[in-house]
Amino acid sequence: MNSNTTPSKSLSFWQIWNMSFGFLGIQFGFALQGGNMSRIFQTLGASPDELPGLWIAAPLTGLVVQPIIGYLSDRTWSPRWGRRRPFFMIGAVLSSFALFFMPYSSALWMAAGFLWILDASINISMEPFRALVADKLPEHQRSYGFVMQTLIIGIGTWVASNLPWFVTKLGVRNEAVAGEIPDSVFYSFAIGAAVFLISIAVTVFTTSEDPPEDLAAFEAENKSSAGFARAVSDIMRAILTMPRVMAQLGVVQFFSWFAFFTMWSFATPALTEHVFQVTDPSSAAYNEAANSVSSAMGIYGLSSMAFALLLVFYTSKRSISRRWIHFTSLVLGGLGFLTMMTLEPETSANLKWSFALVGIAWGSMLSMPYAMLSSSIPSKKMGIYMGIFNMFIVIPQVMAALGGINLIHVWAFDGQAIHTMTIAGASLLIAGVATLFVQDSSR
Secondary structure, three states, rough: OOOOOOOOOOHHHHHHHHHHHHHHHHHHHHHHHHHHHHHHHHHOOOOOHHHHHHHHHHHHHHHHHHHHHHHHHHHOOOOOOOOOHHHHHHHHHHHHHHHHHHHHHHOOHHHHHHHHHHHHHHHHHHHHHHHHHHHHHHOHHHHHHHHHHHHHHHHHHHHHHHHHHHHHHOOOOOOOOOOOOOOHHHHHHHHHHHHHHHHHHHHHHHHHOOOOOOHHHHHHHHOOOHHHHHHHHHHHHHHOOOOOHHHHHHHHHHHHHHHHHHHHHHHHHHHHHHHOOOOOOOOOHHHHHHHHHHHHHHHHHHHHHHHHHHHHHHOOOOOHHHHHHHHHHHHHHHHHHHHHOOHHHHHHHHHHHHHHHHHHHHHHHHHHHHHHHOOOOOOOHHHHHHHHHOHHHHHHHHHHHHHHHHHHHHHOOOOOOOOHHHHHHHHHHHHHHHOOOOOOOOO
């Protein structure tokens, strides 16, 4: 690509599909992590109140890793591997390692350590994928490109979330003695590790990247500004001079991701207790309920996939109002969370409809903010700004993990776990209102 200009050549469906396919593996990693880490932590002895603190590895690594990887990928060029693809492969190898060995954790500190490695590795692969869309696609195809990523993410979320249930149906044991992780989780994470590596490889070997227009000038500029101190200085300068639209979207991202981190860390204990009325992690009833919750969570991946598929067909030919689509989607997701507190064992089948609404918000979160952002930042700094933008994703998760969720639900809701979903719903509604204040060129 020309490092200083926006690409003008439109790409075909299959070219965009191939360049986005690696997100299937990335989402396998996130979905297995999101649907099973609380279960693993509880099996190893963690109480529900300890879960946010154990989850803190994930957002902290993103906070540090993503701006750095974005900065480095902007300044990288390999004649064989390109600009973003080296980071795809490094992250894939490390993520597959962490996924495979995660279920072998025999203590909480081991599980938390593998989560740290896993999330850092996923971030190495993920951040350059966002920049690649803006690298490769002209402005009129960017919404299409980000929606295509969302479609693939939805497929990955649905399949990976249902893996424990699926392998159990194939005869793999879903029960284990107290303190041990069931075989269904072992098999699910092993499959996830393989899918992660293979899907990233598909993108790496089917997608090309164009060199900077003036390679000598590109290398000279990077050489003259090399060094750790310069990197920190450049990242800080980019943060302080971020476009206004980026700051406005940051507010939306903050409340959106606070909601989803709450879901990932509390949905299993909250819903197994409130909807299925079981609390003992070593019981067969709990493991069955946990599989049901994981499968229901998979519905949000399925609905986000359907939502993204509709947008793929629409955006391939027409422009859209990204702001209004995002507002509507976040409000529907908030209502999905709020309906969960009305469910009980007799109506547990309706949990899938609540998560279907959540999936619409998820589908929009993974595409619309990035499409709006890519229109307002310089192409040669796409990686660093995409990395900085993701700080608005991880900061709310750090705040939630350090006690924000516990503080709110203990203070306002007397510590009832199901009301963590109420907090998630209210947070998405606030994010929806904040979207109306974003100054997006697509209306």
